[in-house]
Each structure stands twice: as structure tokens, then as C-alpha cells.
Amino acid sequence: MTVSEAEGEGAVGEEQKREPEELAARVAEEEEEDADVREAEMADTGTPRLTREEVEQGIARMDQHVDRESRDQSAGTDASSSSGGSYQKQFVNKAPNEDSTMPSWRRRKKHMFVFSNAGKPVFSRYGDEQMMSTFFAAAQAIISFVGDKWGDGLLSMEGGLRGPGGGSPWKRKANRDSRAQGPPGKLKALFLEKGPLTFVCVSRTDEPASVLRHQLDLLHSQFISILTLGIERAFARSASFDMRKLLNGTGPLLRSVIHSGTWDLPVVLGGVAPLPLEIGLRKQIAQSLQGCFVPDVMCSLLFTADRVICISKRKRFKLNHKDLFLFTNFVRLNDSFKQSESFTPFCFPSFNPSAFLYVYVSYVTEDVCLAFVSGRADSFHELAEAKVFVESFLRQPTVRTGLEQALREDTLKVRELPMSAGGGFVGETPLWHYVYYHKGLQQLLSPRMGAPPLATRECQKRVLRGYQEMSTASYDGMTVRWRRSGSFTIIACISLDFDLYATFDSIVDAGSAVRICNQLAQYIHSKERDLLMPVFQLKSNTRTTAAARRATL
Amino acid sequence: MSSQGNIQPAKLVLLGDMGAGKSSLVLRFVKGQFTDYQESTIGAAFLTKTVPEFKVKFEIWDTAGQERYHSLAPMYYRGAAAAIIVYDITSTESFNRAKNWVRELQRQGNPDLIVALAGNKADLAGQRAVEPSEAQGYADENGLYFIETSAKTSVNVGDLFNEIAKRLPKPKQVAKAPGSGNVVLTRDAPAKKKQQCC
Numbered sequence: 137m138t139v140s141e142a143e144g145e146g147a148v149g150e151e152q153k154r155e156p157e158e159l160a161a162r163v164a165e166e167e168e169e170d171a172d173v174r175e176a177e178m179a180d181t182g183t184p185r186l187t188r189e190e191v192e193q194g195i196a197r198m199d200q201h202v203d204r205e206s207r208d209q210s211a212g213t214d215a216s217s218s219s220g221g222s223y224q225k226q227f228v229n230k231a232p233n234e235d236s237t238m239p240s241w242r243r244r245k246k247h248m249f250v251f252s253n254a255g256k257p258v259f260s261r262y263g264d265e266q267m268m269s270t271f272f273a274a275a276q277a278i279i280s281f282v283g284d285k286w287g288d289g290l291l292s293m294e295g296g297l298r299g300p301g302g303g304s305p306w307k308r309k310a311n312r313d314s315r316a317q318g319p320p321g322k323l324k325a326l327f328l329e330k331g332p333l334t335f336v337c338v339s340r341t342d343e344p345a346s347v348l349r350h351q352l353d354l355l356h357s358q359f360i361s362i363l364t365l366g367i368e369r370a371f372a373r374s375a376s377f378d379m380r381k382l383l384n385g386t387g388p389l390l391r392s393v394i395h396s397g398t399w400d401l402p403v404v405l406g407g408v409a410p411l412p413l414e415i416g417l418r419k420q421i422a423q424s425l426q427g428c429f430v431p432d433v434m435c436s437l438l439f440t441a442d443r444v445i446c447i448s449k450r451k452r453f454k455l456n457h458k459d460l461f462l463f464t465n466f467v468r469l470n471d472s473f474k475q476s477e478s479f480t481p482f483c484f485p486s487f488n489p490s491a492f493l494y495v496y497v498s499y500v501t502e503d504v505c506l507a508f509v510s511g512r513a514d515s516f517h518e519l520a521e522a523k524v525f526v527e528s529f530l531r532q533p534t535v536r537t538g539l540e541q542a543l544r545e546d547t548l549k550v551r552e553l554p555m556s557a558g559g560g561f562v563g564e565t566p567l568w569h570y571v572y573y574h575k576g577l578q579q580l581l582s583p584r585m586g587a588p589p590l591a592t593r594e595c596q597k598r599v600l601r602g603y604q605e606m607s608t609a610s611y612d613g614m615t616v617r618w619r620r621s622g623s624f625t626i627i628a629c630i631s632l633d634f635d636l637y638a639t640f641d642s643i644v645d646a647g648s649a650v651r652i653c654n655q656l657a658q659y660i661h662s663k664e665r666d667l668l669m670p671v672f673q674l675k676s677n678t679r680t681t682a683a684a685r686r687a688t689l
Numbered sequence: 690m691s692s693q694g695n696i697q698p699a700k701l702v703l704l705g706d707m708g709a710g711k712s713s714l715v716l717r718f719v720k721g722q723f724t725d726y727q728e729s730t731i732g733a734a735f736l737t738k739t740v741p742e743f744k745v746k747f748e749i750w751d752t753a754g755q756e757r758y759h760s761l762a763p764m765y766y767r768g769a770a771a772a773i774i775v776y777d778i779t780s781t782e783s784f785n786r787a788k789n790w791v792r793e794l795q796r797q798g799n800p801d802l803i804v805a806l807a808g809n810k811a812d813l814a815g816q817r818a819v820e821p822s823e824a825q826g827y828a829d830e831n832g833l834y835f836i837e838t839s840a841k842t843s844v845n846v847g848d849l850f851n852e853i854a855k856r857l858p859k860p861k862q863v864a865k866a867p868g869s870g871n872v873v874l875t876r877d878a879p880a881k882k883k884q885q886c887c
């Protein structure tokens with residue numbers, strides 16, 4: 137079966153490669169004496185072009201991968217994730233009263249739950265986890281029966297889907313191959329043992345096991361971000377320890393992470409979405425984030441619900457895209473941060489899973505949030521003072537208008553591109569959507585998906601899955617990957633420094649699609665300076681007194 | 690500045706079970722707002738409000754109340770002039786948690802700390818689970834100021850904060866920070882390094 141072949145070895149290898157390398161990989165590491173703000177060197181390695189043969193090879197191979205789900209263009213209209221109302225409300229338990237014996241519960245497409253080694257319920261995406269003790273006990277029995285033969289804590293199973301109430305899905309043969317991919321609708325189960333906790337995913341979506349695993353990992357990381365690894369010590373003291381007490385109120389946060397694993401492009405592809413901003417202005421903002429230097433601040437961040445405006449950090453504070461997502465997601469999920477300044481412990485799991493750092497959080501405008509990550513629990517008042525400084529800087533008329541302008545704009549919309557790069561209105565151009573992924577910075581540029589022709593959720597999901605598959609699948613080192621489905625065509629151009637994923641209409645011919653991709657990559661490359669976000673360094677020896685700060689204002 | 694020169698900052702901390710209405714009380718007091726969809730506080734929120742009649746600037750720490758943040762609570766109540774311990778009159782459990790907070794503060798042994806006990810959600814009298822007489826009795830035994838409030842209808846919210854303002858030690862002339870007309874922020878005493886949960 138070609139689909140599982142395409143999922144082959146590369147899926148795992150690629151995923152590992154994407155794992156936590158530092159976001160600031162490209163930051164010039166050597167110390168510079170005078171510059172307060174140093175910007176990352178953007179890769180300047182010319183845009184590789186794709187040859188005709190490469191394309192044809194790619195097409196020949198990939199044309200076999202006809203997307204089956206292409207017919208059901210149904211589904212409701214899109215509700216963009218950042219649209220009005222509380223973001224949190226979307227993630228309350230949709231079925232708080234269901235339990236594992238109910239058909240409605242069994243019909244849900246993707247379950248995730250967590251239980252302790254003692255079989256104690258900890259979390260369930262749907263239903264009331266407390267009512268599922270017997271289910272968890274059964275799941276646990278299976279795990280211990282099959283055993284962790286492979287030692288990596290991951291066990292995955294597949295089987296045909298039984299009807300509701302049709303007996304245990306667990307009886308199907310267990311198999312090690314996390315890469316195998318059943319046809320859509322087949323049930324997959326993954327178990328991931330992490331210390332005293334077992335994370336389980338039971339899914340009927342067509343996401344491959346590697347992707348589901350990634351989502352379980354993310355869920356685990358968000359657990360750690362709230363509780364640190366200290367949770368393991370609590371279990372060591374008492375195996376019957378009830379963790380739900382500690383998780384009180386975090387259900388929506390955990391559910392939102394599961395959602396993001398499917399729907400948030402940066403999470404799906406493993407990167408950060410920067411706000412395009414004129415480099416001069418971004419530097420000034422970085423300067424203001426440094427001008428208020430407070431000892432023990434590891435990182436200052438300015439961001440919105442879905443894009444990062446500026447990061448200024450100490451060199452030793454490693455901040456990868458995953459930790460950054462966990463943090464910004466944590467902030468955007470809680471509207472309570474909008475009501476006042478806050479100070480909260482937060483653990484950045486890739487940086488240090490055993491300790492909390494202290495984060496000062498305050499919105500400086502309705503949508504723009506400022507955060508200072510500090511190693512000191514008593515730094516609040518200094519950080520609050522620093523915020524006043526940043527806030528007054530951002531209020532300066534030129535800065536404010538520049539930033540507001542940038543915030544209003546979407547990232548390089550298709551219709552704003554040059555015609556040769558696929559620019560044009562819907563219907564005028566075969567190009568529907570694209571993602572430019574800069575590997576060194578682990579940042580991605582992509583217009584929002586809400587507008588036609590990608591207006592429906594179903595359509596967006598299929599495009600996202602397409603990108604995801606292309607990013608993880610091995611195509612024997614192919615630099616061009618191609619996939620036609622009923623209503624659109626996805627093409628991926630993989631190069632050393634960047635990946636370009638693009639969605640075209642279904643009738644585009646390969647030649648023009650590739651021509652457009654080439655032009656698009658070149659165009660974006662020529663604008664990288666303003667589109668991508670260098671990571672600025674916070675210098676540890678900069679001490680600005682309050683007086684000096686006032687003078688600079 | 691000089692007109693405010695004699696305004697004293699006072700650190701005030703709110704403690705109590707999650708969902709008792711701490712944030713709602715603070716937001717009612719500081720901003721005059723209330724929402725039925727108040728989202729849970731994360732970590733702790735910081736707000737200030739000046740009460741000119743009493744020449745006090747409250748610097749309020751609204752804590753989260755979740756169990757996982759418990760070990761961090763000292764960071765917020767250390768150095769506080771006053772604490773409001775909030776429970777929900779419809780929940781005995783929250784009243785018990787309030788008593789635990791009282792004990793914890795007593796163990797800290799700051800005799801000057803003003804402690805108020807607020808029985809919130811008084812508008813939900815129909816679902817009442819804690820009698821005011823019981824709470825009053827407990828408050829008397831422990832030297833707390835007790836009042837029932839409703840952040841929703843704003844009943845007694847002003848009184849709660851005003852009473853605390855009234856009880857704060859009168860500003861002494863000598864207590865003024867040297868050489869400054871500015872309001873001096875109270876700083877938390879340095880807390881333990883790298884606290885972890887559990």
C-alpha cells in the first residue's frame with residue numbers, strides 16, 4: 137500500500153529533526169561589544185531552484201497518492217480561532233457527563249486521556265474521567281499485558297472499528313509499527329508512558345500515528361508546564377496521589393493543546409509564526425524590551441494571540457518553538473490575563489522541566505501581550521516598572537501607528553503577491569494558500585486560512601493534513617512533493633534552508649505550479665528581513681537605572 | 690504628587706478556594722465590574738486602587754486559589770498589611786478551605802496582619818450552605834472581621850474594603866520614606882529560590 141510506504145522511515149527521522157532545536161539557532165553566538173541589540177543573521181544562501189526533472193519525478197511518484205476524503209466538501213463555516221469571545225470557552229468539556237460505556241462517548245473521533253500508574257483517572261478530553269476507572273483499569277491491563285517491549289514508552293495498536301457498544305476495540309492485534317497507517321476511520325490507539333503517568337490516544341481520524349504521538353507529547357509537555365516534573369515526586373511519595381486536585385481548572389488548557397495539534401499551523405509544522413514588521417521598528421521595539429533590563433530576566437516577549445512580535449532573550453535561555461507555543465497558548469487561553477497585571481509560575485519543559493520560572497504577564501494593548509520571564513520569585517515590582525517603560529515606548533505615535541498597521545495586516549495575502557508569484561484574487565490565480573517555513577529560525581509565514589477558497593473547516597483541515605503529511609513523509613529525499621486531491625493540489629518544495637508548501641486549485645498544471653513556487657520562494661526570500669523575526673539578545677551586563685530610563689523617554 | 694503625598698500604600702492579599710469569588714470581589718471593588726463568566730485566575734493578579742477618604746492605596750494580590758499554587762502563596766501574603774479570606778456561602782467545602790487559610794496565616798505569626806473573612810455570593814441565599822452565625826462565631830474566636838458580600842450585586846463590597854482601610858495602622862509621620870514625595874511601593878521580601886509545586 138503506497139500510503140504507508142510514503143509514511144516510511146522518514147516520518148520518524150524528520151520528526152526528530154524538527155524536535156527542540158533552539159529557536160534562535162541562527163542567532164550570532166559571538167559576543168559583540170557595543171551593540172545593545174543584535175539581530176540574527178538571516179540565512180543568505182540564495183534561493184535554490186527546482187528543476188523540471190525533479191518536478192516530474194515528484195509528480196510521477198506522488199500522483200498515486202490520491203486523497204480519498206476529497207469528496208466531502210461539507211462542514212460548517214469557519215470560526216477563526218481568534219474571533220471574538222473567550223477563547224477558553226471553546227475548550228470546556230463538551231461532554232462532561234459522558235462515560236466510557238456510552239455510545240456517544242465511543243463515537244467521538246479522537247479521545248485522549250491520562251491516568252496514573254495506579255489506575256487513577258487524571259484527565260479525559262471527553263466525558264467525566266472519574267467515571268472511567270474501569271475503562272482505565274482495562275487499558276492499563278492491556279499495556280502491562282503487551283508490555284513495553286520496545287522500551288520507549290510508546291505502544292500503538294490498530295484495529296477495525298467496531299460499532300458503538302460493540303465490544304472492546306483493544307482486542308485487535310498490537311503492533312509495534314507506529315508508522316503503519318490504516319485507512320481513514322480505522323481505530324488507532326497509542327499509549328505513551330511518562331513517569332508515573334500514562335497518556336493515551338484513541339483516534340479514528342486519519343492522522344498517522346507519528347502525528348498522534350506528537351500530540352500526546354505536546355499534551356504531556358503542557359502538563360509539565362503547569363506542574364513541573366515535581367509531579368513525579370508526589371507520586372513517588374504516594375502512588376494513590378490524586379492529581380486532579382492539582383489540575384483543577386486546567387481542562388480547557390489541556391483540551392486546547394489537543395485542538396492545536398490538529399488546527400494550528402505552527403504546531404502542526406513545528407514552528408513560530410512571526411508578525412511581519414519593518415526591521416527598523418522591530419529593532420526599536422527590541423531595544424525597548426532591553427532598555428528596561430531587570431536582573432534575572434531571562435526573556436522578554438511581545439506577542440498576540442497567534443503571532444510573535446518580538447523576542448529578546450538571554451543566550452543561556454533556550455527557547456524552542458514548542459515551549460514558546462505552550463507559553464503563548466497558556467496566556468491566550470486565559471482571558472483573566474487581560475484584566476490586570478499577573479505574575480505566575482510557569483515551567484518551560486524543554487528548557488528545564490524540573491523548575492518553575494516566574495512570568496510577569498500584562499497586555500499592553502487589547503491584543504498585544506508583554507511577558508517577562510524571570511528566575512526570581514520576588515521580581516514582580518521591578519518587572520511592573522519595566523512594563524511601564526515598554527508601554528510608554530509603544531505609545532509613541534510613530535511606533536504605535538507602525539505596530540497597529542502591522543497588526544491589522546495578515547501575513548502576505550495571496551492577492552498581495554506579485555502575479556508571477558501566484559498573486560491575484562480568488563479565481564484569478566491557481567494559488568490558494570502557502571506556507572513558507574524557515575528551517576534555521578523555525579519560523580513560518582502563511583496567510584490565515586479563513587477566507588475563500590479555504591473557507592470551510594473541512595477544507596482547511598484537509599490542507600493542514602496535506603502539509604503535515606508532506607512535512608513528515610519521506611519521499612526518498614525528493615525536493616518536490618506533489619499531491620492532487622479532488623478539489624485542490626498540494627505541492628511541497630523542500631530545500632536546505634526552507635520548505636515551501638502551497639495549495640493550488642485542482643486543475644493547475646505541474647509546470648506552472650512549480651514556476652509559481654519558485655517565484656514565490658524568491659519573493660519571500662527577498663523580503664525575509666521584514667517578514668521573519670530575528671531573535672534579539674538580552675545582554676546580562678546591561679543595567680539601566682530607573683533614572684536613565686526616564687531620561688531616554 | 691504632593692497632594693497624594695500622604696497616601697499610604699497597603700499590601701492586601703485575597704485568599705480562598707478557587708471559585709469563591711476573589712477575583713470578582715476585586716474587580717467589583719477596583720473597576721466596578723462583574724461578569725458571570727469570570728475565568729480562573731492564573732498565578733496571581735495584581736491590581737491597585739486608591740481610597741482617598743482613607744488615604745490608602747491598596748496594592749492587591751488576587752491569588753488563584755488552586756491547590757497547585759498553594760506553595761507559592763507565601764510569596765503573596767508575606768509582608769501584607771491585610772488579607773481577605775473568601776469563601777462561597779453555598780459551599781461548606783470552601784468554608785473549610787477558608788479556615789485552613791486562617792490557620793496558615795496564624796502560623797505565619799504576624800500579629801499586625803488584618804484578616805477579614807468574606808462570605809461571598811450572598812445573593813444566592815437560596816442555596817446557602819454556611820450560616821452567617823456560624824461564620825460570625827468562627828470569626829469572633831479568631832479575631833477576624835466578618836462580612837457577607839456579593840460581588841454580583843455589589844452588596845457590602847465597599848464596606849469590606851473600607852473596613853480594612855479603616856483598620857490599617859494610621860500613617861505615622863516617621864514612617865514616610867526618606868526624601869521622596871513619590872508613592873513608595875512595598876516590596877515583597879525575597880522569597881525562596883526556585884519553588885516547585887508539591
Ligand SMILES: Nc1nc2c(ncn2[C@@H]2O[C@H](COP(=O)(O)OP(=O)(O)O)[C@@H](O)[C@H]2O)c(=O)[nH]1
Pocket residue numbers: 705706707708709710711712713714724725726727728729730753754775809810811812813838839840841842
Ligand atoms: N451569584 C454570584 N456569583 C458570583 C459572585 N462572585 C463570583 N461569582 C461567580 O463565581 C465564579 C467564580 O468567581 P471568581 O471571581 O473567578 O472566583 P475566584 O476563583 O475566587 O477568583 C464566577 O463564575 C463568578 O461569576 C457573587 O457574589 N454572586
Ligand SMILES: [Mg+2]
Pocket residue numbers: 711712713728729730751752753
Ligand atoms: Mg480568581
